[in-house]
Amino acid sequence: MTWRRQLTRVIPFASAWQAFLIGSALLLLTACGLSPTASRATPTATPPPSPTRPPRPTATPTPEAGALPQGRFAVGYAGEPSNGIAMEVPAFEIRDRRLRVYAAFAHRGERSQSFYAPLEPGRSAELRVGGRRLEPVAVSGNFEEDICPEYPPSRKICLWIVGAVERGWFEFELPESASPPFVFRFPGFGQAELRPEKPLSGEVWDLPPGPFPQGEWTFKGLSAFRHPRVGVDLIFRRIQADGRRMQVDLELRKPKGLLVIGNLPGPGELGAVYAAGHQMFPIQFPEDLKEMLPPGDTTRLSVTLVYSAPTAAGPIVFRLEGWPLARFDPATGELTEVDWNGQAFVLAPTPTPSPARIARQEIEALIGTMAEALRRRDPEAFLASFDPKAEADRESIRAVISGGGWPLQDLRVEIAGGDFDPDEARNVSLDLSTGLEGFPADERWHYPAEADFRKVDGAWRVTRWSWEAIPPWARLPGRAWTSEHFTLIGPEGLAEGTAREVLDELEEAYRDLSARLPQEVIRPRYLALYAPDRRTFRALTGKDPQLTLGVAFYRTVPVVEDGEVTGFRASETLMVLNAEGVRGYRQTDPINGRSAVLRHELVHMILAPWTRPWTPGWLVEGAAMTYAGQPYWKELKGEIQGLESMTYTTQFGHIGDIFGTATARQYALASAMAEFVRERYGDAAFLALYRAYAEVPVETVEKHLPVFGLAALVQASMEGIAEEVTPAFMQKHLGADPAAFQAAFLEWWKAKR
Known part of the structure; x- marks a missing residue:
């Protein structure tokens, strides 16, 4: 499940806005296994019959009066599906007084079907000759037990994968008085009238040519198929085929902490249907793996399955109960998810899109x-x-x-x-x-x-x-002005001189900051918006223009490799200047002047690659103020009782702080804390501590994410991450735990006062 939320920082005078996208969430879901619809003592071991290929005589009616025509005759019967399965009768054959009916049972439904098939088909099929009903005297080997295709050894049920066809024959002994037409009937599948009128030349079954190509196909992209109810991915890595067998290498992947209640199918149940319609299951698979799920706390598991080699060229459809159908085309090497509209195929698995x-x-x-x-x-x-x-x-x-x-x-x-x-x-x-x-x-x-x-x-x-x-x-139609490292967007009416002054101030800040901040986070170009009035500023940012002079925006998005979140990065950075707001201050004001505000927001944008929604606010805002040269900590009034809440708070401001008084104190305190760290421990330690929050493992983040993306729960989860990792980060980079850090800061603050 992918979800997106945005987190913003309310910053009087200078702010950083964060938007957060997380690529995974933990769900408690249930996977239920299907009970067998019909059971048998043992699976049929007889392979599906090959088409009858020996030459047969063409229809040559004997001149003797009343004699039966001899040979093979076309029928072309295709019945309506019953529970998704349809019967086809392409031909019948008369030899002496033996009549053989060729019948195929094919899946015409969607996806796959568990279907009750009559046991002992030889007693179910019948031929009507005049007023008599005849039972078969012989059947093809695969019809001796039932009309099912091959099914998984672990489940004794008649399971059909879409595209599967079971072909065979029923043979009847005709009485001396028999004369056509005859009627072949099978319970639940209709009846076909047999008239020896259209001689059939060629083969009974119109099968695609073989052989299946030999080779190796590696899927470099993410060929993942996700269970819709349980967050487990079935990922195809490689398919190899030679003249004897086909090997499929898979990877199972699940989110960390996923709990599955119920049973998922085992590896031996991953069926396949190739172009001739033959359904097959693995002949070799890890028998100790009871279900297709990484065991315990592991998130990945490699699985190798071996099948008999397909005998016909063309695509293959793979099916595992609960997962989407996967279609592999050896001609193109493509592996895609497919579905059907119910009017499915009989011979070759060619997908028809669903509605x-x-x-x-x-x-x-x-x-x-x-x-x-x-x-x-x-x-x-x-x-x-x-x-x-x-x-x-x-x-x-x-x-x-x-x-x-x-x-x-x-x-x-x-x-x-x-x-x-x-x-x-x-x-x-x-x-x-x-x-x-x-x-x-x-x-x-x-x-x-x-x-x-x-x-x-x-x-x-x-x-x-x-x-x-x-x-x-x-919100801000206008035009663009550019400099070496900035694109400035402002209204058409913005004076050229003003636009150039803003760009010059940004370039000056860029030169200074790029000399003091790590080069790896410096980008070649940044975007700045010039909001000419308070109304436009509010429309662009959603912030109160009376309390906010600038905003920096950046979105945290997941880094996905091979279908799995491996980290996070910042994107879509830009700043918005409240031009009307800064005009109320001297341009050279060290805190609220235009140059100071632009520098502050530029620090946020430069450090965005290292900033996360769980980075404590005192670090984010403290860094912007200290590197922008804004001595906001000097505005801090009164005694400081403790830093417990400040140490882990990731978002400043609250609804009740309508005048910004409490928020202003938070920013002043953040400014003081940043000044203290840089003075006591040095710039390298400060930046190392800042960067550490960008390297929090994905597993730690996922552990704290809420199941539901409510804003309050998301914010609480961000602070939960900060509370978990901050003590170790402080110890590593500052050599002090939070309590020792607080004591040292208070001592420093008293000396400064």
Whole structure:
């Protein structure tokens, strides 16, 4: 489960805003195994019959009156599915007084089917000859026990994988008086009339050619298939095939701490169907592994399965109960998740998209048209895809699509999820993303939206559209000014001289800070927004412009490697200057002047790669103030009783602090704590302590994440992480535990007073 939340810091005079995206959450879910629908003493060991290939005589009716025609005759019967299984009768054959009916039972349902198959088919099938009902005198070996295809040895049930076909024959002894037509009947599957009128030349079964290609296919990307109810991934790593066998190397992966109640299927139950319709299960697998789940606290497990080699060329479908179907095409080396609409195949596993998949594909095509309108900056072409009665703020959409004069590039709109039905799609998550001219290609800004779609007169239309956060160019239309390391966006009316002054102040701060802060966190270019008035500043940031002079934004996103979160990184950094607010101070004011505010926010952006939502606020804000040269700690009044809450607090301010008094004290205290650490322990120790929070193991983060993404729970989990790791970090980088750190700081503070 992937979820996203945003965390912000309320900062009077200078602030850093954090947005947080976590790529995993722990869920307590249940996986229930299916009980067998029918049991048997032993599985059938007889392999499925090969097509009857010896040459047969063509139909040559004898001239003798009343004599039976001899030879093989076409039937072409295909019955309606019963519980997803259909019977086909392609042909029958008469030799002397023996009549052989060729029958196939094929899966025509969705995914896979547990189906009760009649035992002893030889007593179930019948041939009606005149008024008589005949039982078979012989059956193909695979029909001696039941009509099931091969099933897993661990479960004695008749299990069909989509695409599976069981082919065989029933043979009857015709009485002397028999004359056509005859009727073949099998319980639950209908009846086929047999008339010796169309001679059949060639083979009974129209099978794809062989052999299956030999070779090795390695899946370098993440070929993962996730159980929809239990967070366990089935990952294909490699498939090897030679003339004798096929080996499949898998990896099982689960989130740390996942508890599964119930039983998942074992490795011997991972079935496969190849192009000839033959269903098979592993002939070698780890028998000590009772279920497809990494044991205990382990999160990964490698599993190797060996199958008999497929005999026909073409794709293979893999099925494990509960997981999506996986289709491997050896011709292209592609492994994809597939589904069916119920009108499935009999011979070759060729996927037909489900109605939901078709709906998504059609909506993706519509989104592609809308994205092209976005790239052309054509609002009316974008809105042409909307229903006239759609719930949408068309003016804000026009403002977004027009681009606002920003240097946007490589604009994209992509579907991230949703509920898709044949004629309607609801809660479709969309991601609008853009790059900016002059910035690295991998640096993109993302703006989520949500929409509903409905098919009207055969065409999809948007019926609802809403933004999670309106892109900033709709709030601040204008133009861009650039310098060596900055892009400044401001209104069209911003004086050229003012824009250049701001860029000069930013460049001066950049030169100073890049000389004092680690080079590894310095980026080649930063984005700054010039909000000309309080209304625009509030619209861009959501902050009170009376209390806040600047905001730095950055989003923490997971680093995903091979489908697993391995760490976190910062992205989408930018700053917003409250131009009207800073005009109330002298430009050279060391705390609230424009240059000081710009330096403060630039420190936040430079240190963003090392900043996390669980980094204590005194470090984040203290670093910004001390490196910006803002002596805010001198504003700290009164006695300091203790630092317990400050040491772990990750977010300053609270709802009741409407005048910002308590928040201001927090910032002043953070300033003092940062000054103390730099003075007592040195810059290297301060920055090492700061960086340590960026290196908190993913396992520690996941342990604290709440099941539900409520803001209060998320904030509590961030402080829980800080409380767990801070004592060890302080001991390692400062040589003191929190209590000793507090005592030393209070002593330092008394001396400063």
